[in-house]
Amino acid sequence: MIIRWVILVFLCLAVLVLSIDMYKEAIIYNPLKSIEISGREAANNGKKALPVFEAAWGREIVENNLFSSTRSPVQPKPQPQGKAAEPPKRPDMNLKGIILDQFGEYIAYIEKDKAKAVAARKGDRFDDVEVVDVQQKSVELRWNEENIVLSLDRIKTIKRPR
Helix, strand or coil: HHHHHHHHHHHHHHHHHHHHHHHHHHHHCCCCCCHHHHHHHHHHCCCCCCCCCCCCHHHHHHHHCCCHHCCCCCCCCCCCCCCCCCCCCCCCCCEEEEEECCCEEEEEEEECCCCCCCEEEECEECEEEEEECCCCEEEEECCCCCCEEEEECCCCCCCCCC
C-alpha cells in the first residue's frame, strides 16, 4: 500500500514539474524577446542597430512570380496578311480498338499523330476532332468539316472452335 502512495506522489510531482515547464516554454513564450534584447544592446553600445529581419522577396521570386501576367500561355504569332494561310494538315488517326462498356455504350481508342490512344465515346471531342458515331467495328469522326471513318473491318479475328 505504501508503494502505491509513493508512486502516486512521484507521478503528481512529475506532472507538476512538467506543467510548470510547459507554461514557461510554450504558453508565455515570446519569440521576439531575443531580437528585442539584441537591438537594445546595440543601441546602448552606441552602434547602429542592424535590421532584424531580412527582406523575404529575393531576385528569384520576383523574376518567377507565379501570378505575373507575363507567365500566360504563349500566344501564337499572327500570320502575315500578304500570304494565304495554308490549310492545316490532316492528323494521322489510327483506331486501336473498340470496347463495349457496362452501360452498353461503345468506346473507341483512337491514336492521333502517334500519341497515346484516347478513349472516346459518341459526342466526345479531343483537340480539334469530334467523335460523331461509334459502332461495333467503325468510328466516324469530324475534323474541320471533313468526315473521317476509321474501321476495324480489315483486322481478322480468331474464331473459337465450337
